[in-house]
Amino acid sequence: MAPTLRATKLTRLRTVSQEMLALAQVQDWDALAKLETERSTLMNDIFSVPFAPAEAGAAAVLIREVLDLDARVVEFVTAHRRELGAQLGQLARGRNAHLAYTEA
DSSP: OOHHHHHHHHHHHHHHHHHHHHHHHTTOHHHHHHHHHHHHHHHHHHTSSOOOHHHHHHHHHHHHHHHHHHHHHHHHHHHHHHHHHHHHHHHHHHHHHHHHHHHO
């Protein structure tokens, strides 16, 4: 891959990661999932061949930024999963109570 094309894709990867964080902050999970598809394609394109030594330094800076953004997205996703788990637990307890009441 040409260095300038890879640099453009790396910059787009950072932008997509920033957008994903913004979507995670407002809990727009559907839009976040759609961006994950683009992100996955970008990552496959970017990392399909090794970086040349001349581009490795700049790439490392962008990659660190993307990893930091990803970690923040994961924090939001993890918190949301915990919330969903708690809600599902409440629903199950309510259903069990309803069944116990109607069967008694």
